Amino acid sequence: MQTIMKDPSGAVIGLDFDGTLSPIVSDPAKAAIHPAAPPVLAELARRVRAVAIVTGRPVETVLGLGPALADVPGLVILGHYGFERWEGGTVSAPPPPAGVPRAQAELPLLLDRLGMERVGVEDKGRAVAVHTRNAPDPQGAFDTLRGPLADLAERAGLVVEPGRFVIELRPPGMDKGHALSLFLAERAARSVLFAGDDLGDLAAFAAVRSSGLPGVTVCSGSAEVTELAESADVVVDGPDGVVELLRELLAGMDG
CATH class of the missing domain: 3.30.70 (Alpha-Beta Plaits)
Structure with a gap:
């Protein structure tokens, strides 16, 4: 994390949604973003190269569960594992698969x-x-x-x-790792942090490590997915821990 703190303008911050920015609930339709996450993401977005949410959820659903995300400056949402992209209020996506x-x-x-x-x-x-x-x-x-x-x-x-x-x-042909790799190349990132909570985030962790960049992988910990914690550089206590880690990252940029 030291590289990100010393050179925030070159950093890409990637984040899963469910279980990372939003607590897991029994009914996925009733999920909601952590109330402290949008302002923290907004402050990060002003300092780093890019903040991206990389999720299996459709973009429309993510914005419905976290409407304040629409006001985060420069935020990119890569929905459906990267098949959809929201940026600047516009969604782009290929036709639905048959x-x-x-x-x-x-x-x-x-x-x-x-x-x-x-x-x-x-x-x-x-x-x-x-x-x-x-x-x-x-x-x-x-x-x-x-x-x-x-x-x-x-x-x-x-x-x-x-x-x-x-x-x-x-559909085949895209996962969080591929989506993150493409985004890092597009933004010419100099460092990267990715936080996730589930097995689908293992591909993003692998993308961080194969990028050749100074990188940090963060597990939003739970008792349900031990494989991710075993693969992470840092393990925090669920979405509360993710938000607190991002606050610490911001504080380090001021140090």
Whole structure:
């Protein structure tokens, strides 16, 4: 972090959304950004090269759950793992993939056949996510669904992204690591910090390390995803810890 503090104008700060800037909740539609995050991000954005949220969520959903983000100067949101991009109030994205509607159509029959109770399906536009957090046995439902959902994804020309009691079916060809790598090159970054909380963030951690830049990987810690903590340079206590770390980063820039 010393390089970022000494040369903030060359730094890119990348952040996941759910579990990193927003606490995990049982109903994804009821998530909300940490109330202290937008002003901290706004102050960071004034000092660093760029602040980017890199998320599997659609851009529209992120802005709905964190409307104050629209006022963060220069913020970039890379939604759907980078397939969507929001910058300066404008969203750019390719057409939705054909396989997603097919997966959505087949999912109710698959879940019924497997006897899945209280398993939620989230329409993410360019992806579909199956949540087991509210099932009677969340881990058992997750384990049971992994194989059948992988088969469904293959038939629909999609790939599977597992997470914290969620299995997402999305288009191939983009992940958080690829999205972050492209963004670092675009902005000619001289250093990078990325914070995440879930398995999908491992690709972004790998991108930080393969960039050749001075970099820091931060895990927004939980008892649910130990693999990310084991791979991180710094582990903090959930979104509260992420916000506090960013405050410390800002304070170091003033030192």
